[in-house]
Amino acid sequence: MQIVPTPRGDIPCLSFANVRANGEDAAVETIHFSPANGFPVAAYTEFLDLFADRYNVSGSDNRGAWPDEPEPEKQWNWNDHALDLIAAIESLHTSPVIGMGHSIGGTVTVLAAAMRPDLFSKVIIIDAATVPSKLISHFYHLIPKWLSFKLFKFIRGSHQRRRLWPSPETFFDNYRSHPTYRNFTERALRDYAQAGLVQQSDGQYMLRYNPAWESFNFRRVHYLWDALETLEKDALVLRAEHTYLYTQAQFDALNEQVGDNVDSGTIAACSHLAPLEQPIRVAQQILSWQRLSPAKTQKAS
Numbered sequence: 001m002q003i004v005p006t007p008r009g010d011i012p013c014l015s016f017a018n019v020r021a022n023g024e025d026a027a028v029e030t031i032h033f034s035p036a037n038g039f040p041v042a043a044y045t046e047f048l049d050l051f052a053d054r055y056n057v058s059g060s061d062n063r064g065a066w067p068d069e070p071e072p073e074k075q076w077n078w079n080d081h082a083l084d085l086i087a088a089i090e091s092l093h094t095s096p097v098i099g100m101g102h103s104i105g106g107t108v109t110v111l112a113a114a115m116r117p118d119l120f121s122k123v124i125i126i127d128a129a130t131v132p133s134k135l136i137s138h139f140y141h142l143i144p145k146w147l148s149f150k151l152f153k154f155i156r157g158s159h160q161r162r163r164l165w166p167s168p169e170t171f172f173d174n175y176r177s178h179p180t181y182r183n184f185t186e187r188a189l190r191d192y193a194q195a196g197l198v199q200q201s202d203g204q205y206m207l208r209y210n211p212a213w214e215s216f217n218f219r220r221v222h223y224l225w226d227a228l229e230t231l232e233k234d235a236l237v238l239r240a241e242h243t244y245l246y247t248q249a250q251f252d253a254l255n256e257q258v259g260d261n262v263d264s265g266t267i268a269a270c271s272h273l274a275p276l277e278q279p280i281r282v283a284q285q286i287l288s289w290q291r292l293s294p295a296k297t298q299k300a301s
Helices: 043-051 078-092 105-115 134-142 143-150 151-158 168-176 186-195 211-218 225-230 248-255 277-289
Strands: 004-005 009-016 030-035 056-060 097-102 120-126 197-198 205-207 232-242 263-269
Touching: 004 078, 009 078, 009 197, 030 043, 030 078, 043 056, 043 277, 056 078, 078 097, 078 105, 105 225, 105 232, 120 186, 120 277, 134 143, 143 197, 151 211, 168 186, 186 197, 197 263, 232 248, 232 277, 248 263, 263 277
Parallel strands: 030 056, 030 097, 097 120, 120 232, 232 263
Antiparallel strands: 004 009, 009 056, 197 205
């Protein structure tokens, strides 16, 4: 990990180069990854490693995981996260990237690509955090904080998330049996334990991602498909089969609204946290997308 100074602030970023980029094949493309709400980008190292034999790989943290970042202001929304992503890409790269994101990272990637298409060659979205209608999104934005805690257990739970731990191993053991994380691969959960905690001066470990930001992001959930309709770049939008965000019928209907540049698919037998539970399956489905190959540009079936 490195801290990258940008006009938006100092952003923690992950970057590793494909060895071919320094050898005979200097035209290797870069994938830039944006993680889910509550997760640092380095928690996805196992998943991202699966792309490293074909691409340079980089990624940047959501503002909730930035060091010493103040708690969110009321007027913030996910468009601000998109501006953060744009700043990270501009600071790291001199040519367009393949923007890839999971959950909030997926939606923010689409927003950023709609704002600055010159920074992206393609977009890949994994179970985007969004809602199936604009009305629901407006509802989330309008309800006061105290009421959102009362109505939505996941918002209340994220805000009350335990932040101090005696060790990464204790964190790992505790999360191993938690319903949300018990299906993570061994490596993904260990990467999360290592990347997600910062040792303090008293020897304890603090959760890197501020729970105030995690719960705030949930309360500001953004409707994806307006931006997706305006997207100029080729895109792959994937839904996890067992996601809680929207039904298959809703997903299919919404994707009927977008242009022919957008392909969609379902990741079989996976939940919302698919890249951390089934990294090989998710990576294989992405790598088989025809538009990733310059020689194959027809609409995916």
